[in-house]
Amino acid sequence: MAAHPSHRDRYRGFTQAGELLARSQPAISLQMKQLEERLGRQLLLRSGRSVNLTESGQRVYEQARKILALNDELVFEFSGASVTGKLHLGIPSEFASTLLPRIIGNFSQSYPDVALQVTSDLSRNLLARGRRENFDLILALQEEEADGDGQVVIRDDLVWVGSQKHSAQLLKPLPLVLAPEGCIYRKRAEAVLGNAGIESRNVFTIPDLNGIQSALEAGLGITALTRSTVPESLRILRNSRQLPKLGEICIGLHFKSRRPSEAAIRLAEHLQSGLNIA
Numbered sequence: 001m002a003a004h005p006s007h008r009d010r011y012r013g014f015t016q017a018g019e020l021l022a023r024s025q026p027a028i029s030l031q032m033k034q035l036e037e038r039l040g041r042q043l044l045l046r047s048g049r050s051v052n053l054t055e056s057g058q059r060v061y062e063q064a065r066k067i068l069a070l071n072d073e074l075v076f077e078f079s080g081a082s083v084t085g086k087l088h089l090g091i092p093s094e095f096a097s098t099l100l101p102r103i104i105g106n107f108s109q110s111y112p113d114v115a116l117q118v119t120s121d122l123s124r125n126l127l128a129r130g131r132r133e134n135f136d137l138i139l140a141l142q143e144e145e146a147d148g149d150g151q152v153v154i155r156d157d158l159v160w161v162g163s164q165k166h167s168a169q170l171l172k173p174l175p176l177v178l179a180p181e182g183c184i185y186r187k188r189a190e191a192v193l194g195n196a197g198i199e200s201r202n203v204f205t206i207p208d209l210n211g212i213q214s215a216l217e218a219g220l221g222i223t224a225l226t227r228s229t230v231p232e233s234l235r236i237l238r239n240s241r242q243l244p245k246l247g248e249i250c251i252g253l254h255f256k257s258r259r260p261s262e263a264a265i266r267l268a269e270h271l272q273s274g275l276n277i278a
Helices: 014-021 025-039 055-079 093-098 100-110 184-195 209-217 262-276
Strands: 044-047 050-053 085-091 114-120 137-142 150-163 174-178 200-205 223-226 234-236 248-255
Touching (some): 025 055, 085 262, 093 100, 093 209, 137 184, 174 209, 174 223, 184 248, 248 262
Antiparallel strands (some): 044 050, 137 248, 150 234, 150 248
16 A cells, blocks of 8 residues: 555546556546446536536545545554654745644654654745755745746645625725735735726735734635635635636645655655645
């Protein structure tokens, strides 16, 4: 039983999926047909060269991710005893607040002999020249797919987020609660609103997710977050004609060295697996 290559990228076709899995397109197509016959449900909607999930297909996809994550945890648990060393991880603050306790807690249990230090900051600051060398591994947000030194872990949707009780998105100009300049979320939100001709104003600027969360809960405005980091106390603003779509964002891993330590590789695998089931 081996760890799987975790990808959440939307390949939308058998050819691309075959390239990822080193299988032929007909073989992938046949396996999907056999799976549909075995389950008695249509899992895919085929339209020309594009393939999309049905409601049943989405359910199967979600359950399959959980099964693969459990496989990874089992591999990590029994292979972790011999891994030792010191690691310094850099991670954006919103991930530190919502995902880090669970993911890093599991890693520490699996690899008790690895001393892990974690620093959270804006992705831009973590990757800044002269500073990135301080980290063995950096999890960072990026506008586009990573080049030479990084790898894309997942693509996540950027979504508009607001209070469960208030409707700040109906106010004009649109009140925004954002991180300081340099934040990718802020850059994307301001760009799409500008392109849509929607007037907005920044009512609150704060660098950490906890502060943004408190401001949103108080009904001061709305913000943009990756879907996987939205706190339970907030809600995703869906189907609002006033709010343009924010698109996707890449989340990449960046190693300090082209030959990372075994501990760094295992941490990257753990982060990748954890983020894909978040």
